[in-house]
Amino acid sequence: MTTNRPVALVTGASSGIGKQTALALVAAGFEVVGTGRDTSRVAPLRGVTFFDLDVVSDKSVSAAVQQVIERFGRIDVLVNNAGIGSIGAAEETSVEQAQGVFDINVFGVMRMVKEVLPHMRARGRGRIINLSSVQGFIPAPYMAVYGASKHAIEGYSQSLDHEVRQYGVRSLLVEPAYTNTGFEANSAKPATPLQTYADQRRIFDRLMTEAIKDGDDPAVVAKAIVTAATDKKPKLSYAAGPMAGRARLLRFVPAWVLDKQIRTMNKLTG
Ligand SMILES: NC(=O)c1ccc[n+]([C@@H]2O[C@H](COP(=O)([O-])OP(=O)(O)OC[C@H]3O[C@@H](n4cnc5c(N)ncnc54)[C@H](OP(=O)(O)O)[C@@H]3O)[C@@H](O)[C@H]2O)c1
Numbered sequence: 001m002t003t004n005r006p007v008a009l010v011t012g013a014s015s016g017i018g019k020q021t022a023l024a025l026v027a028a029g030f031e032v033v034g035t036g037r038d039t040s041r042v043a044p045l046r047g048v049t050f051f052d053l054d055v056v057s058d059k060s061v062s063a064a065v066q067q068v069i070e071r072f073g074r075i076d077v078l079v080n081n082a083g084i085g086s087i088g089a090a091e092e093t094s095v096e097q098a099q100g101v102f103d104i105n106v107f108g109v110m111r112m113v114k115e116v117l118p119h120m121r122a123r124g125r126g127r128i129i130n131l132s133s134v135q136g137f138i139p140a141p142y143m144a145v146y147g148a149s150k151h152a153i154e155g156y157s158q159s160l161d162h163e164v165r166q167y168g169v170r171s172l173l174v175e176p177a178y179t180n181t182g183f184e185a186n187s188a189k190p191a192t193p194l195q196t197y198a199d200q201r202r203i204f205d206r207l208m209t210e211a212i213k214d215g216d217d218p219a220v221v222a223k224a225i226v227t228a229a230t231d232k233k234p235k236l237s238y239a240a241g242p243m244a245g246r247a248r249l250l251r252f253v254p255a256w257v258l259d260k261q262i263r264t265m266n267k268l269t270g
Helices: 016-027 058-072 095-105 107-123 144-167 195-213 218-230 242-252 255-265
Strands: 007-010 031-036 048-052 077-080 126-131 169-176 237-240
Touching: 007 016, 007 058, 016 031, 016 048, 016 077, 016 218, 031 058, 048 058, 058 107, 077 107, 077 218, 095 107, 095 144, 107 126, 107 144, 107 169, 126 144, 126 218, 144 169, 169 218, 169 242, 218 237, 237 242
Parallel strands: 007 031, 007 077, 031 048, 077 126, 126 169, 169 237
Antiparallel strands: none
16 A cells, blocks of 8 residues: 555654654645554554554564655654653763663664664655654753753754755754643662762752643644654754743753753752
8 A cells, every 4th residue: 555645654653742743744635644552552543554663663664654654655754752761860860871762762762763764765765753852952951861862863854954954855853842742750760879969850850741741732832743743944953832932942041041040940059
């Protein structure tokens, strides 16, 4: 079975931003394949074909990409959305926990890119859209490992874009702010909680819960992803919604202003 519509593959489409993105891409005229680690437990989405995919497994990545190409003939857009948060002070986070987060958020993206890129290059076209975060360019106290993983994605995506542009392929970033999904509940928690960080971590947890609850609707991020997938002249990165747009301005303020802002926002003393 092939299709005349452009084909989009969205990782982590079982919930949150990925689910809304899959639906928004269907509405924008794409043939959409969504993935989850166990799609037998995922409620069907109108117009979306689901395949199993665990981005930490080379074998699973290879099989899923192959399945999409066999079924639909090509992949025009890859949305690297699958991801996980990590909450807790840096000192409370074990290296093993950090490796687990990087395996999904960073190496998972690399696995997908390496599998899909040969097909896109051979066709001389394609777009890879990588989910970053405002924490991909500003510091993230009590989420240092997550912030580090998204900083890594920013560097990887922008460097990759320079390499593949000549082959008709673009690597683009979408940067959401806080978004109302199950992200916080699904985040890795501190491996070894330390009393010294307990009060501040509690403050952070409360701020985070409020920020996610009052955060953007995932449809806001989905809209930015559809724009990245369809823009005639794609940009290197897209802010997802007004909150993310305002956060971007922090890139241009003096370092001491950003520093003060981060400490105030996170209610850090000293
Ligand atoms: N929510 C926010 O405030 C926020 C802000 C900025 C950026 N983001 C980014 O947006 C993306 C989506 O997050 P979300 O908020 O929608 O969170 P979510 O609701 O927890 O969704 C995460 C998705 O990733 C999938 N996933 C997790 N581990 C996976 C693995 N090993 N292999 C394949 N898929 C895996 C999950 O699918 P299964 O469990 O079904 O496998 C799920 O569909 C992430 O990259 C996140 O970092 C979120």
